[in-house]
Amino acid sequence: xxxxxxxxxxxxxxxxxxxxxxxxxxxxxxxxxxxxxxxxxxxxxxxxxxxxxxxxxxxxxxxxxxxxxxxxxxxxxxxxxxxxxxxxxxxxxxxxxxxxxxxxxxxxxxxxxxxxxxxxxxxxxxxxxxxxxxxxxxxxxxxxxxxxxxxxxxxxxxxxxxxxxxxxxxxxxxxxxxxxxxxxxxxxxxxxxxxxxxxxxxxxxxxxxxxxxxxxxxxxxxxxxxxxxxxxxxxxxxxxxxxxxxxxxxxxxxxxxxxxxxxxxxxxxxxxxxxxxxxxxxxxxxxxxxxxxxxxxxxxxxxxxxxxxxxxxxxxxxxxxxxxxxxxxxxxxxxxxxxxxxxxxxxxxxxxxxxxxxxxxxxxxxxxxxxxxxxxxxxxxxxxxxxxxxxxxxxxxxxxxxxx
Numbered sequence: 001x002x003x004x005x006x007x008x009x010x011x012x013x014x015x016x017x018x019x020x021x022x023x024x025x026x027x028x029x030x031x032x033x034x035x036x037x038x039x040x041x042x043x044x045x046x047x048x049x050x051x052x053x054x055x056x057x058x059x060x061x062x063x064x065x066x067x068x069x070x071x072x073x074x075x076x077x078x079x080x081x082x083x084x085x086x087x088x089x090x091x092x093x094x095x096x097x098x099x100x101x102x103x104x105x106x107x108x109x110x111x112x113x114x115x116x117x118x119x120x121x122x123x124x125x126x127x128x129x130x131x132x133x134x135x136x137x138x139x140x141x142x143x144x145x146x147x148x149x150x151x152x153x154x155x156x157x158x159x160x161x162x163x164x165x166x167x168x169x170x171x172x173x174x175x176x177x178x179x180x181x182x183x184x185x186x187x188x189x190x191x192x193x194x195x196x197x198x199x200x201x202x203x204x205x206x207x208x209x210x211x212x213x214x215x216x217x218x219x220x221x222x223x224x225x226x227x228x229x230x231x232x233x234x235x236x237x238x239x240x241x242x243x244x245x246x247x248x249x250x251x252x253x254x255x256x257x258x259x260x261x262x263x264x265x266x267x268x269x270x271x272x273x274x275x276x277x278x279x280x281x282x283x284x285x286x287x288x289x290x291x292x293x294x295x296x297x298x299x300x301x302x303x304x305x306x307x308x309x310x311x312x313x314x315x316x317x318x319x320x321x322x323x324x325x326x327x328x329x330x331x332x333x334x335x336x337x338x339x340x341x342x343x344x345x346x347x348x349x350x351x352x353x354x355x356x357x358x359x360x361x362x363x364x365x366x367x368x369x370x371x372x373x374x375x376x377x378x379x380x381x382x383x384x385x386x387x388x389x390x391x392x393x394x395x396x397x398x399x400x401x402x403x404x
Contacts, residue, residue, distance in 0.1 A: 002246075002287025005382040006323065006333045008278065009092065009291075010316060011085060011253060011298035014340020014353025015058050015075060021352040024082060031342040031351035033301065034058050037313070040306035040344060046313055048320040049358075052335070053366060057356045070324075071335075071360040072401055074369030076377060078339060079393070082148040083350035085298065086182050086226050088338030089257045093237050093291070094379030094391025098230035101179035102150035104207055105143045106131055108178050112141065115177045116170065130200060130208055135170055138162050138193045143209035144184060145201060146302065147350065151180055156196055156210045156217060157187035164223040175227040182228055186212070189221030213302075218269065226257045233259045235392035237379040238289055244388055247288030249281045253295040271296045271312050275319035282326045289382065293338075301341025302348050309343060324360065332385050333360040334378055364401045372397070 014033040021028040038044055038060045046054070046063075053069035080087035080097035087097055105112075109125070113133055116123045126134050132142035138161045144152035155171040157164075164187055171185030199215040202208050212218065233239045238248045238260035248263040252274040255265040266277040271294050281290045294316055300308035327333060340353030357369060359381070376394025383389070384396035 001328060001330060003386055004282075004285055004287055004331045005289050005385055006278065006282065006327075006331065007092070007289070007291040007378060007382065008316070008333070008335050009089070009254070009293045010313065010335070010337050011293055011295050012301045012339060012341030012350060013297055013313070013337040013356070014342065014351060015356045017340070017351065017353050018077060025352040027347055028083075028340070028342070028345060028351040028353070031340050031345045031353055032058075033340040033342040033351065033353060034356065035060055036342055036344040037306045037309045038062055041310035044310045044314065046317040048317045049313075052320075052358045052360060054356060054358065056368070069366050071358040072364070072367045072369050073359075074357040074372060074397075075354045076336060076357050076372045076375050077354055078352065079374040079376065082151065083339035083352040084147060084151060084181065085253070085338055085350070086152075086228060086257050088375060089254065089293065090228060090231050090236070091375040091393070092336070092338060092378050093258055094376050094383070094393055095231050095236055096376070096393035100151070100181040100229050103180065104150050105141070105153050106208070109133060112174055112177050116173055119173055121170065130202060132200065132208055136162065139167060139170055140196060140200070140210055141170070141174060142200065143207040145203050145207050145209040146212060149205055149207060152182045152184060153178065153180060154209055154212070155183065155185045156212070156215065158191050158193045158196055159187040159189045159221055159223065160191075161193060162187075168225055171225065171227055179229060182226055184224060184226050186217060186222070186224040188217030188219060188223075190219070191216045224256050232392075236260070237382050237388075237391055238263055238291065240383060240388045240391065241289045241386060244386070246386065247285050249285065249288070249290045251277045251281070251290065251292035253293035254291045258291065269295050269299075271315045275316060279319070279322060279326070282323060289386075298341055301343050301350075304343040304348050306343045327362060329362045331361065332382065334358070334382070336375070336378060338375065359397070359401065361401060363403050365403070367400060367402070369397050369400055
């Protein structure tokens with residue numbers, strides 16, 4: 001069997017606010033998602049995380065801090081502005097974050113409307129007091145109200161009435177005419193346009209858009225494509241691995257936000273399903289990259305629900321021993337996150353936090369890797385491990401991990 005890397009991202013499980021939050025996210029000062037979850041749920045049971053060495057990072061009195069740990073440990077800073085899952089995941093996979101334009105959709109609405117009309121779409125602004133674009137009587141183009149101000153526009157549709165390919169065509173037209181960080185084309189089945197329209201809200205800061213959880217688009221037949229600004233998959237770990245003849249599997253939210261042509265894809269939000277799909281790939285993959293995201297932790301953060309957060313972490317912890325037992329000395333396991341989402345901080349948005357870093361390889365000596373400059377160090381290290389060409393961004397820490 002050849003070399004394999006297994007990357008598991010627990011979405012939003014940060015370990016302490018970054019110093020520059022004072023500039024970018026002053027509302028996040030004091031955030032520490034992992035620590036505060038344990039404060040709120042002291043009964044949490046995560047023995048595998050403890051065995052790997054998580055408490056050498058978060059230093060919580062309720063967790064064990066053994067010297068005889070399994071993994072090397074450290075923290076990762078966010079290089080992208082704010083705290084964004086799409087940018088975070090692409091940074092993890094080796095992309096260098098680009099400076100993007102921040103603006104509410106209303107500032108680009110007329111230009112986008114003209115572009116859509118020129119391509120033959122029927123477009124109107126149905127509500128002057130709550131402005132958004134209605135395309136072909138069933139697709140809503142508006143702000144994303146679940147993330148930072150002015151970063152993302154959503155193209156939301158009921159997929160019983162329009163194909164996702166058609167929704168994606170609309171999304172690509174929007175993408176070509178705006179310079180914000182991301183345009184998300186998304187939709188679900190068994191949901192009416194009227195229900196989606198009734199889920200439109202105006203946020204306190206003025207953003208107007210569909211409340212996606214309330215719209216029910218996630219519940220059945222959910223499809224999504226994230227269209228980023230200035231991101232090339234050619235210099236990301238999955239594409240580099242695929243081009244070098246390795247297998248690549250993208251699991252859970254990872255396959256929503258990372259593009260890799262011909263990769264095996266396992267969509268899914270349920271944490272048990274995500275972990276079981278990882279195990280399926282560990283059992284079958286000869287050599288390559290398994291990259292997975294546990295999304296339900298992020299959803300618990302948005303719901304400001306530390307009990308649910310803790311429960312999802314416990315589910316991951318219960319599956320980790322089986323994954324570790326199936327690893328060979330030619331495998332590398334990395335656990336981390338993409339930012340924070342502290343359910344105790346007083347708002348329900350992502351928090352600008354450092355992420356934990358646990359890197360496990362059989363027969364390696366656990367060390368303190370220290371604080372790293374960017375999430376891209378994950379991809380750079382994995383590329384180094386697989387003897388691939390370097391990623392666009394990041395510095396490998398593989399040389400620090402010595403064999404016994």
